Amino acid sequence: MAFMRLFYRLGMVAVLLALCVARPAMADDHTVPTFAPACHSATGLTPGVRAMQPRAQWTCDNNEWRSDVPAVWLRFEAESWQGEKLPQHFFSRIARFTSITFHAIDADGETRTRRLTQADGEAFPSGPVFRMPLPEITDKTTVVLARIEAPHSVPLLTEARITHDPGKAEWSQVDMMLLAFVAGMLILPLLFDISFFVVLRERFVVLHAAMVTAMMTYVLTAGGLASAFLNMPIALMAVLAPLSWALGAGISALFLNAFLERGAQSRLMRRVTVATGWFTMIVPGFFALQLDLTQPIDDVGYFLTFLPCIAVMSAAVLEAVLRGSRSARFIAVAWLPIIITSIERLLRGLGWHVGPSSLDQMMYVAIGIEVVVISLAIADRFLALRHERDAALTEAKMLEQISTRDSLTGLMNRRAIEARFDELLVQGFHTFALVDLDRFKAINDLHGHQVGDAALIACASAIRAAGDRDSIAVRLGGEEFVVLLRGPRPLERAEAMRQAIPMRIAKEVPGLDLPVTASMGVVVVNEANRHKMAFAEFYARADALMYEAKASGRNRLAYERLTVFTAAPEGRRDGEDRAA
Incomplete structure (x- = not known):
């Protein structure tokens, strides 16, 4: 895509x-020596630097690291940096702590101390590491002790190092x-x-x-x-x-x-x-x-x-x-x-x-x-x-077609036309023609429902073929069909559809004794954009006209032309020009 x-x-x-x-921001590729603590010790807050100098106080392997104690001491031995530049900086993994106190102890017992808080730490621009300056380390320094108060992380302790390069980080x-x-x-x-x-x-x-x-x-x-x-x-x-x-x-x-x-x-x-x-x-x-x-x-x-x-x-x-x-x-x-x-x-x-x-x-x-x-x-x-x-x-469209199309003829069904009826009126479909096949029950009784279905399909084909884009054909159910028309000469076009039905049925459904004719009731409304008639009202008027046509001998059209006003003038009827 x-x-x-x-x-x-x-x-x-x-x-x-x-x-x-x-x-x-990355460190240079050259190798800079770093020195790990030789020993460590977990204590409370009371032991001072003198109490921590004896070896007995320390664990000198990688066991028993703890961060759940008030303070942890790290011991850096001078032997580790012999022959190298003197360390000047402490660094470790970034983690929470309260303070770090450094003690640089010389061979003669002289001690230089520096206490720094977490805010004094400076993060490296490479690696999860912060650094702090050590107190002065001299050639006489034998050990450096770091007392980390309230550590929140074991890696803060295990990854602690000292080095002479202030820009040194663990990561390359x-x-x-x-x-x-x-x-x-x-x-x-x-x-x-x-x-x-x-x-x-x-x-x-x-x-x-x-x-x-x-x-x-x-x-x-x-x-x-x-x-x-x-x-x-x-x-x-x-x-x-x-x-x-x-x-x-x-x-x-x-x-x-x-x-x-x-x-x-x-x-x-x-x-x-x-x-x-x-x-x-x-x-x-x-x-x-x-x-x-x-x-x-x-x-x-x-x-x-x-x-x-x-x-x-x-x-x-x-x-x-x-x-x-x-x-x-x-x-x-x-x-x-x-x-x-x-x-x-x-x-x-x-x-x-x-x-x-x-x-x-x-x-x-x-x-x-x-x-x-x-x-x-x-x-x-x-x-x-x-x-x-x-x-x-796709399935929804298919279901929509199934729900809005007549399964036998493929025409729109009553549900579909009622849902769109007001919209179609606005679009100009002002002529409502109701079609009913004459004596259709006799076809089913004499020839069976399969022949009757074939006659309905042929009727739908005749209406569809005689129509155009300005006509919409609908099967209401049984042998009843509706055709909505717009444009000029709606009555002539409706009559042409009605007359096409017997010829199409005779051509496509052989063996019938008599031609199958259709009666039609047509309602034509003028000024339809102003009327408020619903589908049921159109159907009722057209149905009455269609039965008038049947009562007059079948195989014919009866129509009514209506003029609808917002308020009907005095002495003027809504319905005019009724004919058969």
Whole structure:
């Protein structure tokens, strides 16, 4: 489709622009050494720096990382930077905390201290990382202690590093190019959603647009790419990233419920899926705010409350696939990488395993896969719905024809003409001719209903053939027909139709003993645009005239010419010129 090709090209331009804008903010490709903490310790707020100097206070492996404590200490040993430039900056993953106090301790016991709050942190323009300056590190410094008060995230602790380069980030230029590419790709489904919604007003298109918006917010904030465009506080970025993921996951459940075909989910699963979507937006969304009061539980609470979402959505997709849903197969392919990477991120967030922040790149790749596959799924669903809509319209037209057409003769039926009667009068069809076949019951009695039906079909053909675009033929039922006429000489044209009926029946229905004639009652109205007569009134007048014709010997026409006034003049009758 032309508009889809246009939006695809616009989307590719957006991807290239995103790459170009993000490139200047990326770190150089040269390798800069960074130093991880040798040990860590979880404590209350009371222990001071002297109490933390003995080795017995520390855990010197990657176990027992906790963010549900008042303070966590990180220990950086001088042996790690021997032979390298002295470290000057601390950096770690963006997350909420109250303050970080750095202690640079020399061999002679001299200590230099610097306490910085969250507002003092500066976000990198590449990667989900913030940095802070260390107190002065000298050749005599043996250890650097960092006391992080009220941490809200385990990766804030496990990914902490110190380095001499103030511009150093964990993520390389290639990593950031991948991130920018994914962010640019997210523009494409938004454009597709706009184009689809213009054509097909489906609820799942709006939900998918909201889901993609949440994903884009997550990529920009969790990946740190937003810092290349905006000077955002790290506290805001720390909240926006998990909040947008919670909202996106919850909306995904609502999208799944709206997107799957009817019958792809059981009623119970539909209800559970919707409830899980709202639960995910509300409960993990609340923990994502990382309030001071919830600091001991929000990190664990955030990740654990995602488990119902992962379980329910996996079960819902599996059920739909087993029920033969085509859309569910697309979703299974799209969401499997995200579910896997989400579980890995959950385990890392809970401290059950420790890994570098570059593992997040897997999630961004999974998001890119999801974007492509779900866009294909929506396009496939769009085509399917369009096909269903076209089939429904065709069926509706057929049903309309069945409901407004006489099945035997193909002429309009009474229902159709009554519905359009006022409109036809406005269009000038002021002559109402009622046709009735003479002694038709005898044909059915002597020759059977099959011959009678053939005579009715021939009668309809005669009326249709003798008419033109200024006449409309209708079968009212039985052997009764109505012809509406407009234009000059309506009586002569009506009489020609009546006379054509016996000849057509004799030609098409052989074996009849006598010719089948027709009687006709015709009402002609002058100034019809001003009258208020309904179909029933026309029919009653024409029916009376038609019976007059039959009483006068059949095979003839009786007519009445009416002149209708808004208010009839005194001494003047409405009906005039009555003849047989």
